[in-house]
Amino acid sequence: MMAELTKTVEPLKITDPILDIDGLHLYYGNKEALRHISLALPRKRVTAFIGPSGCGKSTLLRCFNRMNDLIEGIHVIGTIKLDGEDINAPDIDVIQLRRRVGMVFQKYNPFPKSIYENVVYGLRIAGVKNHTILDETVEKSLRAAALWDEVKDRLRESALRLSGGQMQRLCIARAIAVQPDIILMDEPCSALDPIATSHIEDLIDELKQEYTVIIVTHNMQQAARVSDYTAFLYLGELIEFDETNKMFTAPSKKKTQDYITGRFG
Amino acid sequence: MIREQSSEHVSLPTQHRRGTTGEPLVWLTAMGLTIGLLMVVYLIGLIVVNGLTAFWATPVAQIELYEGSKAGINDSRQFGGKIVKVQQKATQGDGTRDQSEWQVLVGNKDAYGFGFKYLDRADIANVSYPADVMLIERLEYGDAIGMPVALQIKGEGTIPATDAEFTTRLQSLVTAVNQRREAIKRIEKKDIGRINAKMDALRLQQRALERAQPPGTSVPAAQLQPLQDAMAALQAAYEVLAQRASDLRGQQNDHGLTYRLITGEERRLALGQIVQVSFPNQLNIWQRVGLFLHNVWVFLSQEPREANTEGGVFPAIFGTFVMTLLMSLAVTPFGVLAALYLREYAKQGLIVRTVRIAVNNLAGVPSIVFGVFGLGFFVYLVGGTIDQFFFSTALPTPTFGTGGIMWAALTLALMTVPVVIVATEEALAAVPRGTREGSLACGASKWQTIQRVVLPAAAPGILTGLILAMARGAGEVAPLMLVGVVKLAPTLPVDGLFPFVHLDRKFMHLGFHIYDLGFQSPDADAAQPMVFATTLLLIMLIIVLNIGAIWVRDRLRKKYAMGAF
Numbered sequence: 001m002m003a004e005l006t007k008t009v010e011p012l013k014i015t016d017p018i019l020d021i022d023g024l025h026l027y028y029g030n031k032e033a034l035r036h037i038s039l040a041l042p043r044k045r046v047t048a049f050i051g052p053s054g055c056g057k058s059t060l061l062r063c064f065n066r067m068n069d070l071i072e073g074i075h076v077i078g079t080i081k082l083d084g085e086d087i088n089a090p091d092i093d094v095i096q097l098r099r100r101v102g103m104v105f106q107k108y109n110p111f112p113k114s115i116y117e118n119v120v121y122g123l124r125i126a127g128v129k130n131h132t133i134l135d136e137t138v139e140k141s142l143r144a145a146a147l148w149d150e151v152k153d154r155l156r157e158s159a160l161r162l163s164g165g166q167m168q169r170l171c172i173a174r175a176i177a178v179q180p181d182i183i184l185m186d187e188p189c190s191a192l193d194p195i196a197t198s199h200i201e202d203l204i205d206e207l208k209q210e211y212t213v214i215i216v217t218h219n220m221q222q223a224a225r226v227s228d229y230t231a232f233l234y235l236g237e238l239i240e241f242d243e244t245n246k247m248f249t250a251p252s253k254k255k256t257q258d259y260i261t262g263r264f265g
Numbered sequence: 266m267i268r269e270q271s272s273e274h275v276s277l278p279t280q281h282r283r284g285t286t287g288e289p290l291v292w293l294t295a296m297g298l299t300i301g302l303l304m305v306v307y308l309i310g311l312i313v314v315n316g317l318t319a320f321w322a323t324p325v326a327q328i329e330l331y332e333g334s335k336a337g338i339n340d341s342r343q344f345g346g347k348i349v350k351v352q353q354k355a356t357q358g359d360g361t362r363d364q365s366e367w368q369v370l371v372g373n374k375d376a377y378g379f380g381f382k383y384l385d386r387a388d389i390a391n392v393s394y395p396a397d398v399m400l401i402e403r404l405e406y407g408d409a410i411g412m413p414v415a416l417q418i419k420g421e422g423t424i425p426a427t428d429a430e431f432t433t434r435l436q437s438l439v440t441a442v443n444q445r446r447e448a449i450k451r452i453e454k455k456d457i458g459r460i461n462a463k464m465d466a467l468r469l470q471q472r473a474l475e476r477a478q479p480p481g482t483s484v485p486a487a488q489l490q491p492l493q494d495a496m497a498a499l500q501a502a503y504e505v506l507a508q509r510a511s512d513l514r515g516q517q518n519d520h521g522l523t524y525r526l527i528t529g530e531e532r533r534l535a536l537g538q539i540v541q542v543s544f545p546n547q548l549n550i551w552q553r554v555g556l557f558l559h560n561v562w563v564f565l566s567q568e569p570r571e572a573n574t575e576g577g578v579f580p581a582i583f584g585t586f587v588m589t590l591l592m593s594l595a596v597t598p599f600g601v602l603a604a605l606y607l608r609e610y611a612k613q614g615l616i617v618r619t620v621r622i623a624v625n626n627l628a629g630v631p632s633i634v635f636g637v638f639g640l641g642f643f644v645y646l647v648g649g650t651i652d653q654f655f656f657s658t659a660l661p662t663p664t665f666g667t668g669g670i671m672w673a674a675l676t677l678a679l680m681t682v683p684v685v686i687v688a689t690e691e692a693l694a695a696v697p698r699g700t701r702e703g704s705l706a707c708g709a710s711k712w713q714t715i716q717r718v719v720l721p722a723a724a725p726g727i728l729t730g731l732i733l734a735m736a737r738g739a740g741e742v743a744p745l746m747l748v749g750v751v752k753l754a755p756t757l758p759v760d761g762l763f764p765f766v767h768l769d770r771k772f773m774h775l776g777f778h779i780y781d782l783g784f785q786s787p788d789a790d791a792a793q794p795m796v797f798a799t800t801l802l803l804i805m806l807i808i809v810l811n812i813g814a815i816w817v818r819d820r821l822r823k824k825y826a827m828g829a830f
Contacts (some may be wrong), residue, residue, distance in 0.1 A: 067702065069708060098707070099708035102707070104700065105703065105706075110703075111703065111704070112721070112724075113721075114427065121707055121709075121717070124708065125709045125710075125717070126708065158824070
């Protein structure tokens with residue numbers, strides 16, 4: 001699989017991107033964590049961010065729903081356009097943004113409430129009170145998250161009694177209950193055993209029919225299995241972005257080649 | 266990397282190894298814990314034993330002294346009493362005489378002038394327990410001890426003590442007397458009390474009218490007439506009730522009981538003065554247990570008599586309970602909101618750190634200082650201002666400008682607020698970051714996250730803070746003495762008269778009751794059993810409050826299934 005390493009590359013054309021990142025720089029105080037990222041992410045596809053630890057993939061992911069706002073001392077330059085609107089503009093309603101861009105975290109974090117209440121949390125805080133709508137949403141989301149059959153008899157039990165894989169799927173159900181446009185997944189399987197991992201990977205395959213999925217993973221094989229497009233980041237810079245099978249069989253940059261073949265990690 | 270083997274093989278010293286396992290430290294720490302536990306057990310045991318013996322029916326002895334002994338009462342060598350204490354004399358003896366002395370409750374304070382007597386064991390010739398000696402609990406002068414002689418029943422004549430019916434008649438008449446006393450109390454407290462409250466309100470209205478007039482003129486008759494009519498109607502109702510009470514009171518003294526003291530004198534007692542009659546040397550074990558339970562019930566449900574040395578402590582229990590409840594209601598919102606702001610909203614910097622230090626130090630301020638602050642700020646400043654604006658017609662008698670249950674509760678709430686703030690902050694910090702992030706990622710605002718996820722998860726820890734605050738507040742006495750506790754309160758802070766919760770009333774408190782009994786009682790010996798019994802009760806009340814709060818916290822923990830608190 002030794003590819004020809006060409007210097008000039010045809011940039012990948014994404015038509016109608018859902019997220020358009022242009023010239024993004026991110027600073028932790030004085031330290032530059034992300035350097036000049038320019039990227040267009042395709043709609044209703046799975047995109048994976050790969051790269052060694054500390055390269056900025058999670059930081060970049062958290063820019064998309066402005067979760068980095070929670071950290072003191074973060075400074076962002078550049079634009080991120082969601083369907084044409086810059087989400088870093090000062091007049092953006094962050095709450096609305098987070099309803100359109102949902103997130104599933106590395107360590108599953110269900111609330112200490114019942115399974116039902118976990119799933120409808122997003123709806124309740126948006127003001128939905130109608131029981132019928134809530135019940136229907138619970139069933140729909142849990143089915144979409146492939147959890148319905150396992151929990152349909154114990155919706156009112158505490159969510160903390162579920163297994164790790166079930167809790168992560170519950171978090172996915174919670175994220176899709178508000179009908180987001182994008183689902184961000186930050187290493188969703190790193191805390192799970194292989195069987196639960198394969199369940200989630202099957203789930204991601206189904207989810208992309210309705211939602212755009214962006215997944216950060218340190219597991220290259222997972223990226224190869226699950227994603228349609230892959231972006232490789234290294235030390236805060238975007239090295240390469242391409243269709244997954246092209247990236248893994250014939251990468252354009254040497255760094256990508258070295259990483260994929262395991263010369264460094 | 267391969268190490269060079271040294272030519273000599275050095276073995277580790279085994280002696281040294283045994284010393285480092287730390288076993289002596291395990292023993293040392295275990296001993297420390299054991300000593301602490303033993304001290305607590307001893308303290309509780311002492312209080313329980315002394316407290317419960319106050320209710321147990323001990324037998325009454327007839328004591329005969331030696332010929333020529335000077336220790337008799339009223340020139341008699343024989344007298345009766347309960348042996349309350351046996352102890353060694355403090356003075357040096359010559360080794361020949363028995364050095365122990367007895368304290369005897371002889372009762373009959375109206376006849377002897379004293380109720381307790383110390384005796385040298387060596388003076389006592391004979392101790393017997395006559396079967397028919399009687400113990401009479403009275404409204405005044407404490408207990409009476411004597412032999413029954415006869416019952417004088419109005420309209421029927423005399424029934425001597427030797428008669429078969431004597432005991433049953435006596436007990437049924439005493440029951441009737443007690444019931445009539447309850448009825449009199451009900452008329453006076455409830456019915457007449459209601460009329461008095463209405464008359465007070467009318468009087469205040471009249472005063473308001475008079476004050477509203479320009480000086481020199483008097484209130485026109487048209488305005489005054491309805492008030493005076495109402496007053497007259499109330500006065501008439503009062504007369505009727507007062508007459509009924511007076512009739513009942515007269516009936517109390519219809520019958521009488523004659524009894525003979527063991528020293529020889531005969532005395533007569535109107536039955537209306539009797540609370541309870543028992544024959545302590547005739548009781549079998551079940552009757553003793555029944556009497557014990559009855560005495561405990563009286564202690565818990567009755568009002569005190571005889572400068573708090575007799576009767577029960579119900580008003581003090583009620584006052585302590587209501588005050589602790591009000592204090593908890595005041596401290597929880599302030600403490601939790603303050604901690605929320607400090608932890609969640611305030612920018613963490615020098616000012617916030619200073620505030621936190623100040624709050625922590627507030628917990629170390631002596632409680633009497635809080636009492637003085639409460640007096641100056643709450644009672645005089647705030648209370649005085651409230652009086653001027655809302656209760657000016659009652660002035661110069663202060664309504665809120667004097668100590669009361671509300672000011673006491675607020676003062677103690679101020680004292681315990683640091684505990685709640687610290688516990689709440691710890692509980693909030695223990696909520697995992699992932700939970701907060703999960704909520705925010707769903708599109709919740711910061712306040713929604715706090716209200717729906719963080720606070721419920723922190724609830725067990727907040728309750729821990731509340732438990733600690735309640736335990737501390739319920740036991741403090743010094744600040745209360747300045748802001749509203751009294752030795753004897755005629756009314757309860759919560760009763761049936763509108764507005765039902767009287768925040769301006771003074772109240773009684775168990776802790777202060779113990780202090781009052783122990784140090785300000787005219788008869789220290791008579792008060793001593795009550796001191797222990799009240800202490801036991803206070804400890805049990807705090808234990809019950811704590812167990813209740815722990816139970817609520819456990820249920821919350823199970824519901825939210827979260828770790829640390």
